[in-house]
Amino acid sequence: MRISTKGHYGVQAMFELARHYGTGPVSLRAIAGRQEISEHYLEQLIAGLRKAGLVSSVRGAQGGYILARDPADIKVGDIVRVLEGPIAPVECVNDNETDHCLRSEFCITRGVWEKVKDSIEDVLDSISLADMCKEAEKEMKECE
Amino acid sequence: MRISTKGHYGVQAMFELARHYGTGPVSLRAIAGRQEISEHYLEQLIAGLRKAGLVSSVRGAQGGYILARDPADIKVGDIVRVLEGPIAPVECVNDNETDHCLRSEFCITRGVWEKVKDSIEDVLDSISLADMCKEAEKEMKECE
DNA sequence: ATGATACCCCAGTAAAATGGTAGGGATTAA
């Protein structure tokens, strides 16, 4: 039950953009540096997020990336689905799947995976980038 | 966000054993045949479950496998943890992990994965094999 | 005894996914 570094890095990068929302673009170098990961690899992840319409880019010097919408309107689930594919612990509970397994009506275990799927989606779709920013601020205050 | 066929097949196999609980051992061939998967592959999965103490084996002719405990005392989470490893969407929320990432106190995204982990565990540890058997019976009745 | 029916165990392996790297091209602010 793992998500890959794609989702992991991607959410962190988006959180970074959320923290700078409204203050101009943030460069790849700045994001990657902060996370201590490969710029070039992160670039590919962000490319996906851009194609999915979650971030916009500003080319040229002083360019970078900015969130395409308000942090409150971007849920962690949106990011994870772009980078990791549909949230479905097993294939047969995937919504966009046309060929459900033939025995699904006799397949009791399917119900289990469906419950797991729903619970993951509930969590990921209930947390927005804005929520994470609020949480971060709270942590900062506790350190004072 | 996927589990592999290990967990998928394994839970199905254990459910099969639960359905026959109290009526003697069920052979590998019978389980695999029912699921339409490779006997030899399933054998390896069940070996893991046996080493973990979830199933017992009876060798020789008329042998097979039986649940090591009452179906009500085996949760889906027990099975998944044996076959898939610890339930942790990212490494840094793994309980048996000693080297938490150094920046975890600054790592807001960690909170997200922790929530995901908890919700998955809640679901998987709340469903026993006995629950699944009950569910199956209910489905049968609806078909009458 | 002996054969058929099972489980037990180690080893190999093709295909896919993961987690990158390499290197060039296009765009724009200064």
Added chain:
DNA sequence: TTAATCCCTACCATTTTACTGGGGTATCAT
């Protein structure tokens, strides 16, 4: 014009997945 950026297509090593192969061992029925 040049340095800072994003954009894109390839390639690649390693790990994981999902098996397959083949031999060994225990037990029951006859």
